[in-house]
Amino acid sequence: MTLTTRIKLSAMMFLEFFIWGGWFVTLGTFLKSLNATDVQNGVAYATQSWGAIIAPFIIGLIADRFFSAQRVLGVLHLVGGALLWYATTLTNFESFYPVILAYMIVYMPTLALVNSVAFKQMTNPSKEFPPIRVLGTAGWIIAGLTIGWLGWEQSGQLVLTFKMAAGASLLLGILSFTLPDTPPAKKGQKTTIGDIIGLDSIGLLKNRSYLTFFLASVAICIPLAFYYNFTNRFLNEVGMTAAAGKQSLGQASELAFMILMPLFFVRLGVKKMLAIGMLAWVVRYVLFAYGNADTNYYMLIGGIVLHGICYDFFFVTGQIYTDNLAGERFKSAAQGFITLATYGVGMLIGSYISGPIVDNWKIGENAHNWQSIWLIPAGIAAVVLILFITLFRDKKHVETQPDVDAEDAEIVL
Structure with a gap:
């Protein structure tokens, strides 16, 4: 793996988890500004699970068969960045919920895609992957530290977490198109529902x-x-x-x-x-x-x-x-x-x-x-x-x- 590729993959992994940690941790506190109930808080977090359930179908039916993984990753993050930014303009839970649900449906498949892109470039994943994957955890940590350092929780400005994550998502979307090519692994193969969900x-x-x-x-x-x-x-x-x-x-x-x-x-x-x-x-x-x-x-x-x-x-x-x-x-x-x-x-x-x-x-x-x-x-x-x-x-x-x-x-x- 070249140094340029290693840097790109590390940046990809950092941004992937910086985006998630940038808004997900404080979502429950943010929802208070939308006058959401505790029940609605649970419903909002359930969008992660719906995204996890739907993600294999996006990967199995689209990324694995028709398009290169880095291109699908780029499109999903560009769409995701737009959705996160749009979410900052909403003032009630009823309008916020379908947007965040749509976002999680496009975000959750990217967790598998970043791994696919990274593994494709490695000759010895057991040694090469951990130093790159650890940048993802670092991204999540830095997102949390940034929110705490800027005091967005205490000042009631958690809407800025979505803008921060939206900006990072757009950046990753653009970066994705410069990543090494990762062609569809099962192009031309028939994929069943059983294959997709294991x-x-x-x-x-x-x-x-x-x-x-x-x-x-x-x-x-x-x-x-x-x-x-x-x-x-x-x-x-x-x-x-x-x-x-x-x-x-x-x-x-x-x-x-x-x-x-x-x-x-x-x-x-x-x-x-x-x-x-x-x-x-x-x-x-x-x-x-x-x-x-x-x-x-x-x-x-x-x-x-x-x-x-x-x-x-x-x-x-x-x-x-x-x-x-x-x-x-x-x-x-x-x-x-x-x-x-x-x-x-x-x-x-x-x-x-x-x-x-x-x-x-x-x-x-x-x-x-x-x-x-x-x-x-x-x-x-x-x-x-x-x-x-x-x-x-x-x-x-x-x-x-x-x-x-x-x-x-x-x-x-």
């Missing part, structure tokens, strides 16, 4: 332990939605200054634990890694329930920093577990299937559940009984954890032949 890997569910993991993954995304949908509003409501900037500590934690994961794998194994990830969710919500901006400020920070364990120990471990269990034949299909189930179905259920629950504990115009609210996702996560520990078996024997029956397949450590 139904080829459904046989893995015959394995009782994998079925347990799969159902736990969907279920744990329900309390996860509470974190994404309401944490920024909660932190601002309890008096934390520059909350968006503080929340970027979660991404910093994610990076740190990602580096340490190989060490934990050797010592703990899959079951303990997954269980610790779910336990971290329980602890995080308990810390939020009893934390405040005064004497228990450390609890709020602790709950944010736990993001690294919550995400890496469960989702990254789960991706590795799925990859090893599926074998070469079903790797891509299995990853697509589990992503659709978690970020699509699980998060969608969580978004629609979280809004009414938060609304039920509303106190007055701008306050909530957050202790009662956070104990609910903590309880859900605890139930999922107990069921997982009881039903999941962590097999040690290695069995990775691609044609192995899913009932007999066992995880590689």
Whole structure:
């Protein structure tokens, strides 16, 4: 890979996640300016899940068959930038919602496209991809720090986050057309609905332990939605200054634990890694329930920093577990299937559940009984954890032949 290509791919990855982190984290707080209810807040965040559900069809039916990935990426970001800018002109939730839904439908496919463009240029992805992908996390962190540094939350100027993200999206849209060519991978091939959503890997569910993991993954995304949908509003409501900037500590934690994961794998194994990830969710919500901006400020920070364990120990471990269990034949299909189930179905259920629950504990115009609210996702996560520990078996024997029956397949450590 040439230096010019490396710089372009790094800029692509940085902007991709700078855009998302630039408005998504503070969306719940911004919606207060549109007089949106807590239920509508959950509905707005559910657009991410709808985008995740629809994204495979855009990739499978368009990008993989007809057009080069970098061109599709460019068009989607140009359209997305226009939608984000238009969103800044809207003054009520009823008009804002269809725009943000349309935006998430065009944005979510770009997450796969940037990976496709990057991998196409690499001869050794395992070594070349991480230094480029880490720029994406850096983009998310810098977006949060920028919002906190400029004080947009405290000054009620969160509409500027959409303008900032719109500008970055337009920039990435233009940059995309200069990226190395990534021709359609399945040009001329017939693509079925089953191919698109990864139904080829459904046989893995015959394995009782994998079925347990799969159902736990969907279920744990329900309390996860509470974190994404309401944490920024909660932190601002309890008096934390520059909350968006503080929340970027979660991404910093994610990076740190990602580096340490190989060490934990050797010592703990899959079951303990997954269980610790779910336990971290329980602890995080308990810390939020009893934390405040005064004497228990450390609890709020602790709950944010736990993001690294919550995400890496469960989702990254789960991706590795799925990859090893599926074998070469079903790797891509299995990853697509589990992503659709978690970020699509699980998060969608969580978004629609979280809004009414938060609304039920509303106190007055701008306050909530957050202790009662956070104990609910903590309880859900605890139930999922107990069921997982009881039903999941962590097999040690290695069995990775691609044609192995899913009932007999066992995880590689």
